[in-house]
Amino acid sequence: MGENGLDRKFMIKVLNNIFMGIFVTDKKGKVLYVNPSIVRQYGNKPEDLVNVIDWGKWEGIVFPILYKHQLKEQRRLFYNQYFRLSDSYNSSVTVPVFLNGDKYDYTVHVIQEDRLKPDQKETKPHFPLFSENHTMQSKLEELMTVAGSDLPILLQGESGTGKTYYARLIHENSPRKDAPFIMLNCGAIPETLIESELFGYAGGAFTGAEKNGKKGFFEMANHGTIFLDEIGDMPLHLQAKLLHVLESQTIRPVGSTESIPIEVRVITATNRAVGKLISEKRFREDLYWRISAYTSVITPLRERKEDIISLSLKFLDSLNQEYHTHKHFYPLTFLYLLSYPWPGNIRELKNAVERAFILTSSNEINEERLPKDILGVFKDRLYKYTHDYDGIVDQAEAVLLNIATTAQNTDSTKKIAEFLNITYPQALYLKEKYLL
Template sequence: MSKGKTEEAKETVTGVDIGVALLDQSGAVRYANDTIRHWLGPTDSWMKAGLELLISKSRISDILNSGEAVHWRTTLSGLDLHVSAHPDRRAPSGPGIVLVAYDMTPLKKMQERLAEAKAAGDELDAIIQNSYDAIYIADTNGITLKTNDAIERLTGIPKEYYIGKDLRYLEKRGIVEKSVTFEVIRQKNPVTVIQENALGRVLLITGSPVFNEQGEVIRVVTNLRDISELNRLREELLQLRKFHAGDEPVVIASKAMERVIELANRVADTDTTVLLLGESGVGKEVVARMIHRNSKRYEKGAFIKVNCGAIPQELLESELFGYDSGAFTGAKKNGKPGMFELAHEGTLFLDEVGELPLHLQVKLLRVLQDQEFHRVGGVKPVKVNVRIVAATNRDLKKMVAEGSFREDLYYRLYVVPIEIPPLRKRREDILPLIRFFLDKFNRKYQTAKHFTEDTLNLLKEYSWPGNIRELSNLVERLLVTTPSHEIRPEHLPPLTGGNLPGRENSISEKERRKGPAEPDFGVLEKIGESDGLQAALEQLEQRILAAAFERYDSSYEVAKALKISQSTAIRKAYKYGIRGKKREGRKTYSQP
């Protein structure tokens, strides 16, 4: 290497954090930059001896003989060095070696920081993505940078559609109402508004500014929360009443049940006989327990329940009235008290009293009149002080006319009749009961599942032939079998026990899944007369929308073709469960 070039190399590499040295063929150091000197220490210890710590003399000889560069890794004073040695045969002073070494430690630290930053970024993305609320991030120009999957649940539009879109464009299309982003930028403070979107959801929207070091807004982070459910809960809470019957409360919101509870509480503190009437599963036992709990007998005696329809008739008498020793083969030596004796000073609840055979009706009548009876096989009368609450889902008056129920017993039981209406006649109670059982079974199974608004609307419309018992069983079943935290309409089992009012005449789920069809104007002839104009119009609207979404690539084009707003097209598609064309392996509403 010429002197001029050597000086130029010195100026270039001096002070650079890369070690550079020039060695002759014996390994003596012709030149070493400051980095090499810093790594190796005082020159007296190594300048004459050469750079043995970095390259051995045998390797120098091999490189000069082969004429090829060699690369290797080594450590020096805790440094992780990458070393390259190149032969130099053109130097005036004879063949030599150009040695270049750089420390990998800063690069490794930088890589670690990058990995940590990536992990933090991935974690932040995961947090944003898994947020139940929608999160929307835009820059100062109103361009959407990031959002999460929750935005589709709230608006019906996939998150991919929003990325890169100008909020002014979204406002113009009716996808977004007046955006809070620009107001946040203007005020440089958080802004909160409440808006109702095209799907009828009431959203609490809060935008917050993100500042740089100069105090300028560089991002706006917006949180969107669906408060429709909270509003409904608030309204229900204002109407909701809870009364206790044993360990479990009686949940009511309807005026009809309020009257039932009021009457039950009014007669609770008396000893009058009560007859509870109503369909199976309406909660007759719950009301009976509430009557006992609110009576003077609650502290004195027990609440004893007898299901007259569940005990074989040949055993029913001994169960009710007990038996004495030797009453029949297999009887206990000391006899056995019956339910009347166990209920002494308390309340005896005779469920399904209409199932009592005639010969026991006579015996029951005597207890009601005289408060005494004979055990099976007994000769001594047994005196008791028992309050009778009976219940039936049968028409006792009709049974009296048919001769299967004694008229005198009927009037003895029919002192204070309380009829409990079925759920289909008190629909105000359905949602509070669903939420009560949802909370109960969430705690039981240690889950945190919830029903979507659409699911609750379907359940509210159902006729519930099994009443509260059916409702409770269905809620428990759905909590156990639904894999996701959100219980949606598709998770509901076929509700064959009753119809969904308002849905009997709509297109079936099976038909809906067949896919969109061309508009069928003949539907008016098929259903118009029997089901009414509204049902015909809804079916016609659904089929026209389905055909339009199949034909066009976007909700914008659908809206344009049908001469409606884009938000209306999306809302109605969501209402009827119409899905757009497949994109990127998933079904979504097609968007422009």
């Protein structure tokens, strides 16, 4: 008989008939027990999972992989896990079992399937993977996977690629989504104020300080997410204090002698080369490793041209809703948008669409309303407006030929074919039709 009066066989029978999925692992991650309900989540029978140590083979089935975080944290963890087999998100909890000493001996994992009531409509988490670019799609899917964990995330990429948007997206698809999301641009605040903004200050800490003190961004973000944008611009002495905060999970307001415990998820971003900053002794390497448990480099817009049209339409749709209008792009305007390198990335594209929208009094937006930088490489317009299908196709061919000859400063048939990624006969046909 056990301590509770039940013998082992009876307890095993109870566990085997519980609807929730349950499995037990040792301190090395080896599976010791699995109940039959687990087959609904993993698609494996209990006998196929017992004694398994390599959880890596399950990474395509379920994420995040809880045992990895449990081995590190050694505390009770709650997650919203995605199970690919059932295409569902279920609540999971891992509980460490301490038999002797401070090191835990076993972990009990419980999966509660979040079944909806019959009269409720099924909804999926908001994962707007709007990119048409395969590389960017993979990155977004990975970000959504990591969003369910507490891993620190470093977003890298050029200015205007949308790092702030992705930080918010991660937070909104994390277990912390109902807690605060606090953002601080480390490059936009004077160096003398960053520390008090991050960690707060006690009353009377300095001249001009509020009488009762003020909470810092870390304290305001407690139990939620703090996003530190332009982390590469943070002064070295503050980097040391930030590292201490991340390691100790405590903050000490300026002018205070007491530490305040905090529990936050940290996301950072920079458009600078961190490796170069480290080699130049302008960024602490130990801090880098602390904030970059997962790093994602956001692809610049010029390398994901597939997204230019869809993003332009998305921005235009938002403007139409805001101003209660029905404006649309003249089809050939997209060719001009596609030919531009967009050094300012998504931010520049959004500004260009907004400018064209405001400057267009009719319902049809043409390329003449775009910024001059976008039109600078083109010759005079080769067409008049039409809404005839064949007419627009002819105009598109003429504009593409114009782009190819202008960009390369040559009308070589071979060069035109290479630039437009068409055959030599097709390029010759365009030349004969529009140039000769």
